[in-house]
Amino acid sequence: MASTTLLEVDDVIVRFGGVTAVNHAAFTAERGRITGLIGPNGAGKTTCFNVITGLQKPTSGRVRYRDRDVTRWAVNRRAKHGIGRTFQRLEAFGSLSVRDNVRVAQEIHGGPLAWLRPGGSLLGVDILLERVGIADYAEERADSIPTGAARLLELARALACEPQLLLLDEPSSGLDETETDAFGDLLKELADEGCAILMVEHDMDLVMTVCDEIHVLDFGEIIASGTPADIRTDRNVQRAYLGYSEDDPAAGHTSEMEVVTP
Amino acid sequence: MSSLFAFTLLGLFTGAAYAIMASGLVLTYATTRVFNIAHGAFGMVLAFTFWDFSQRQGLPTLLSLFLVLGVVAPAIGWGIQRFVTRGLGEGPVSVALVVTVGLLVGLIGLAQYIWPPEPRVLLPFHAETGWQVGDTYITAHQLITIICSIVVAVGLYLLLNRTRVGTAMRASVDNPELLKFFGGKPDTAAALAWAIGMSLAALAGILLTPVVGLDYYALTLLVINAYAAAMLGRLKSLPLTFAGAMGLGILESLAVAYLPTDGFWSTIRPVIPALFLFVVVVAMPQTQLRIGQVKGIIAAPVPTVRKSLASGGVLLAFAFVLIGIVSRADVLLIGVAATYAMVMLSLVLLTGYGGHVSLAQFTFAGVGALAYAKLDEPNLLGLVLAALIAAAVGALVALPVLRLTGLYLALSTLAFAVLMDKVIFQADFAFKFNGTLATERLSVFGIQIASDTAYVWFMVLAFVLMGLFLLWLRRGALGRILIATRDSPSGCGTLGLDLRWFRVGLFSLSAGMAGVAGALFSGLRGTVGAADFLYFQSLLVLLAAVVFGVTSVTGSLLGGTALMLLRSSSPELTAVLFAILGFGAVLLARDPNGTANHLFKLGRWSTNRVLPRWEEQFRERLDGLLKANRPQPARSVDVPVEAAIEEPKGVS
Numbered sequence: 001m002a003s004t005t006l007l008e009v010d011d012v013i014v015r016f017g018g019v020t021a022v023n024h025a026a027f028t029a030e031r032g033r034i035t036g037l038i039g040p041n042g043a044g045k046t047t048c049f050n051v052i053t054g055l056q057k058p059t060s061g062r063v064r065y066r067d068r069d070v071t072r073w074a075v076n077r078r079a080k081h082g083i084g085r086t087f088q089r090l091e092a093f094g095s096l097s098v099r100d101n102v103r104v105a106q107e108i109h110g111g112p113l114a115w116l117r118p119g120g121s122l123l124g125v126d127i128l129l130e131r132v133g134i135a136d137y138a139e140e141r142a143d144s145i146p147t148g149a150a151r152l153l154e155l156a157r158a159l160a161c162e163p164q165l166l167l168l169d170e171p172s173s174g175l176d177e178t179e180t181d182a183f184g185d186l187l188k189e190l191a192d193e194g195c196a197i198l199m200v201e202h203d204m205d206l207v208m209t210v211c212d213e214i215h216v217l218d219f220g221e222i223i224a225s226g227t228p229a230d231i232r233t234d235r236n237v238q239r240a241y242l243g244y245s246e247d248d249p250a251a252g253h254t255s256e257m258e259v260v261t262p
Numbered sequence: 263m264s265s266l267f268a269f270t271l272l273g274l275f276t277g278a279a280y281a282i283m284a285s286g287l288v289l290t291y292a293t294t295r296v297f298n299i300a301h302g303a304f305g306m307v308l309a310f311t312f313w314d315f316s317q318r319q320g321l322p323t324l325l326s327l328f329l330v331l332g333v334v335a336p337a338i339g340w341g342i343q344r345f346v347t348r349g350l351g352e353g354p355v356s357v358a359l360v361v362t363v364g365l366l367v368g369l370i371g372l373a374q375y376i377w378p379p380e381p382r383v384l385l386p387f388h389a390e391t392g393w394q395v396g397d398t399y400i401t402a403h404q405l406i407t408i409i410c411s412i413v414v415a416v417g418l419y420l421l422l423n424r425t426r427v428g429t430a431m432r433a434s435v436d437n438p439e440l441l442k443f444f445g446g447k448p449d450t451a452a453a454l455a456w457a458i459g460m461s462l463a464a465l466a467g468i469l470l471t472p473v474v475g476l477d478y479y480a481l482t483l484l485v486i487n488a489y490a491a492a493m494l495g496r497l498k499s500l501p502l503t504f505a506g507a508m509g510l511g512i513l514e515s516l517a518v519a520y521l522p523t524d525g526f527w528s529t530i531r532p533v534i535p536a537l538f539l540f541v542v543v544v545a546m547p548q549t550q551l552r553i554g555q556v557k558g559i560i561a562a563p564v565p566t567v568r569k570s571l572a573s574g575g576v577l578l579a580f581a582f583v584l585i586g587i588v589s590r591a592d593v594l595l596i597g598v599a600a601t602y603a604m605v606m607l608s609l610v611l612l613t614g615y616g617g618h619v620s621l622a623q624f625t626f627a628g629v630g631a632l633a634y635a636k637l638d639e640p641n642l643l644g645l646v647l648a649a650l651i652a653a654a655v656g657a658l659v660a661l662p663v664l665r666l667t668g669l670y671l672a673l674s675t676l677a678f679a680v681l682m683d684k685v686i687f688q689a690d691f692a693f694k695f696n697g698t699l700a701t702e703r704l705s706v707f708g709i710q711i712a713s714d715t716a717y718v719w720f721m722v723l724a725f726v727l728m729g730l731f732l733l734w735l736r737r738g739a740l741g742r743i744l745i746a747t748r749d750s751p752s753g754c755g756t757l758g759l760d761l762r763w764f765r766v767g768l769f770s771l772s773a774g775m776a777g778v779a780g781a782l783f784s785g786l787r788g789t790v791g792a793a794d795f796l797y798f799q800s801l802l803v804l805l806a807a808v809v810f811g812v813t814s815v816t817g818s819l820l821g822g823t824a825l826m827l828l829r830s831s832s833p834e835l836t837a838v839l840f841a842i843l844g845f846g847a848v849l850l851a852r853d854p855n856g857t858a859n860h861l862f863k864l865g866r867w868s869t870n871r872v873l874p875r876w877e878e879q880f881r882e883r884l885d886g887l888l889k890a891n892r893p894q895p896a897r898s899v900d901v902p903v904e905a906a907i908e909e910p911k912g913v914s
Contacts, residue, residue, distance in 0.1 A: 100742055
C-alpha cells in the first residue's frame with residue numbers, strides 16, 4: 001500500500017497564540033482514493049488544508065508529498081508539483097469571466113514562456129467548464145455567479161493545473177441535490193483517473209457515498225478514522241457531533257450531522 | 263569615549279521626538295489598517311498652525327500648545343477618520359495609499375497657500391535654559407522632548423491596557439467585524455485613534471521644528487523616519503517602535519559625529535532613515551499570503567485592437583497638426599506632457615492593472631535619463647539600454663521587499679525616491695550637486711531627430727507605441743494573470759504562480775517604461791539635472807494618474823496633459839493646484855478608472871442614447887417631408903419601410 005500514498009501529514013500542530021487549531025494531526029491521502037476530512041466548525045479542517053498547500057506554516061510536524069518533505073516549500077512550488085485546491089471562502093478571480101478564470105489557471109500552469117505566446121487554445125478550457133457543469137456561465141464575471149457555481153469554477157481552475165492531489169474545501173455547499181449527485185460522480189471519475197482527493201465536507205450523504213476513507217477532526221485532533229461504515233457507528237464521532245456528553249448533553253452541533261444516525 | 267556618550271545622548275533626544283511621531287502612526291495604522299503617509303504632512307500643517315497661534319497671533323505658548331494638541335489636531339483626526347479614511351482599511355491597499363498620498367500633497371498645497379514661503383522661526387521651548395552634564399550641554403527643549411516621549415509611552419500603555427476603549431482599539435486590530443458583533447464600537451475606537459494620532463503628529467512636528475526648520479517638505483518627510491522606526495515593530499508593537507525610534511536617533515547623531523564632513527559621505531546624513539528602513543525591511547521575516555478576495559475592484563475597460571490603433575492614429579495626426587501651429591515653447595511643453603503621460607502609462611501597468619503602488623515612478627524616469635546621458639549613445643540602442651538600466655534598478659528596489667506585502671513595497675519606494683533625490687542624483691558620478699548633464703537627441707537608423715517639432719512628435723509616437731504595447735499585454739495572458747493576482751493572490755499562489763518574482767518582474771517592467779520616458783525627456787531638454795527628478799514629482803504623477811484614470815491609456819494622456827499645465831503654472835497658483843490635485847485624488851481614489859472612465863461612459867451614453875434619438879428625429883422629419891411630397895403609399899408597402907427604420911436602433 002505504501003506506494004500509493006501520495007500525501008502524508010505527520011504529527012502536525014498549528015497554534016494561533018493560545019489557541020491550538022490543529023493538534024497532532026496525522027493522516028494520508030492515497031492515489032485513486034477519496035479521503036474525507038469531517039468535523040464540526042472550527043475543528044481545524046481548513047487549517048490542515050492551509051498547512052498542506054503551504055499557506056500556513058505548522059508550529060511543528062511534517063508534510064510529506066510523493067516521498068519528499070515539503071514542509072518548507074513555498075505555496076507555488078507545491079502547486080507546480082501537483083497539489084491543487086479550492087477554498088471554503090471563495091478565491092475566484094472576481095473581475096475576470098468564468099472562462100478566463102480557468103484560462104488564466106492554464107496559463108499560470110504553462111509557465112512564463114506560455115504567457116508571451118499569442119492566442120492559445122480555448123478548447124481545453126471549455127471542456128473543463130463542461131465537465132464540472134458550469135459551461136452556461138462561461139461569459140459571466142466570476143463574482144456574479146451563484147456560490148455553488150463559483151465553487152465548481154474553483155474546481156475547474158484547480159483541474160486546469162493537472163493536479164495529482166486535489167484538496168476540496170466544502171465543495172458542494174451551494175449545490176442542489178441533483179448537482180451534488182453529479183458532483184459526486186465527477187469526484188469518483190477523477191479518483192478513477194488516479195487523482196488523490198482530500199475533501200472537507202459537511203454534506204454527510206455525499207461524504208458517506210463517495211469517500212473511501214474518513215478522518216474526523218474535533219478541536220484540532222483526529223478522533224476517528226476509517227471507512228464510512230466505521231465512522232457511522234463510532235461512539236467518539238457521535239459524541240463530538242451530537243453532544244452525547246455525560247456532563248453537558250445540550251452542547252453539540254446537531255444540525256450538521258443528522259444524517260449520520262439514521 | 264565621552265564624545266560617544268555625548269552624541270548618543272543627543273541621539274536620544276531626536277529619537278524621542280521620532281518615537282512620538284511613530285507611535286501616532288502605529289496607533290492609527292493598527293486600529294484602522296490605513297497607513298497614513300500624510301502623517302508627517304499633518305505634523306507639518308499643525309506645526310505651522312502652532313507658529314500661527316503663538317507667533318503671528320501672539321497667543322501665550324501654553325495656550326497655543328493646548329489649542330493645537332487638544333483641539334485642532336484631535337478635531338482634524340476625527341474628521342479625517344469620519345469622512346476620509348473610514349472603510350479604507352478593508353479595501354485594496356492601493357486605494358488607501360493613494361488617498362493618503364493625496365492628503366500629503368493637498369496639505370503641502372494648503373500650507374503653501376495659507377502660509378506662503380517666507381522665513382519663519384519657531385524657537386525651542388525655554389531657549390535660554392540648559393544644563394552642563396559632563397562635557398555635554400542639554401537644553402531644556404531636549405529635556406522636554408524626552409519627558410513628552412515618556413508621558414506618551416506611559417499614556418498609551420495605560421490607554422491600551424487599562425481602559426475599555428483601549429481594549430476596543432486593540433480588538434479592532436484583529437477583527438473590527440467581530441468587535442462590532444460583541445457590542446464594541448470600532449468607529450469610536452478608530453476615531454479616537456486618529457484623534458490621538460494626529461495630536462502626536464502635531465507634538466512631534468512642533469518638537470522637531472527647531473531641529474529641521476519650519477519647512478513644508480522636511481517636516482512632511484518625517485513620516486519616513488516614523489515609518490522606519492515603526493517597521494522594527496512591524497507597524498504593530500509600540501515598545502519596539504520606541505526602540506526603533508531611539509536607535510534611529512542615535513544612528514543619525516553618530517553619523518554627524520563620525521562621518522566625514524565633506525564629499526559623498528556628508529550627503530548620507532539626511533537619508534539615514536531611508537537606509538535604516540531598507541536594513542529593517544530586508545531583515546523582516548516572510549509574510550504569509552493574504553487569504554480572502556479583495557472586494558470592490560472595478561474591471562479596467564479594454565478597447566479592441568482596431569479601436570486602439572485608430573485612436574493612436576488620430577492622436578498622432580492631432581499632435582502633428584498641433585505641433586505645427588503652436589509656438590516653440592509650447593512645442594516643448596507638449597514634449598513634457600508626453601513624458602508625464604509615458605510615466606503614467608508605467609503606472610497603468612503597475613497600479614491600474616497590477617494593484618501595486620509606486621511612489622518613485624518619476625525617480626525611475628530620472629534613472630533612465632541619467633543612464634541615457636551617461637551612456638552618450640544617442641540612438642535606439644542607447645534608449646533600450648537606458649530602459650534596461652531603469653528596469654534593473656526597479657528590480658533592485660523590489661527585491662528587498664520581495665517577501666513582504668504591497669504596503670511595504672510602496673512605502674519603500676518613497677524611501678528609495680528620497681534616497682535617489684538627495685544622494686545618488688546629486689553625487690559626483692551622477693548629475694552632481696546643482697549640476698546638469700548635456701544630452702543629445704537620438705537618431706533613428708542614422709538620422710538624428712534634431713528639430714523640436716520632429717522630436718516632440720517622435721515622443722508622442724513613443725507614447726502611442728507604449729500605449730499599444732500596454733493594451734497588447736493587457737489583452738494577453740500576462741494581462742489576465744495581472745488581474746488574477748490583484749483579485750486573489752492566494753488563488754494564484756495555489757495555482758503555481760510565484761507571486762514574489764512576478765511582482766519583481768512587473769515592477770521592473772514598469773520602471774523600464776518610466777526609464778524610456780526619462781531618456782526621451784533628457785533629449786528634449788538637451789540638459790538634465792537632479793532638480794528635474796525630485797521625489798515629489800513621483801507623488802504628483804501618481805495622483806494625476808489616479809484622478810484621470812489609472813486603468814486606461816486615455817487616463818494617462820489626460821493626466822500627462824494636466825500635469826504639464828500644473829507644472830507650467832505660476833508658483834502662487836501651484837499651491838492651489840497641489841491642493842486641488844491632492845484632495846481631488848482623495849475624493850476619486852475609490853474609483854481607479856478615474857475621469858477617463860466617465861468620459862468613456864459619456865461616450866457610450868451618447869452613442870447609445872443621444873445618437874439614436876437624433877437619428878430618429880431626423881428620420882421622422884425626413885419621413886414627414888417625404889409624406890408631404892408624396893401620396894400615402896399602400897399599407898403593404900409601408901411595413902418593410904418601417905422595419906428598415908427600426909433596424910439601426912437594434913444595431914447601435
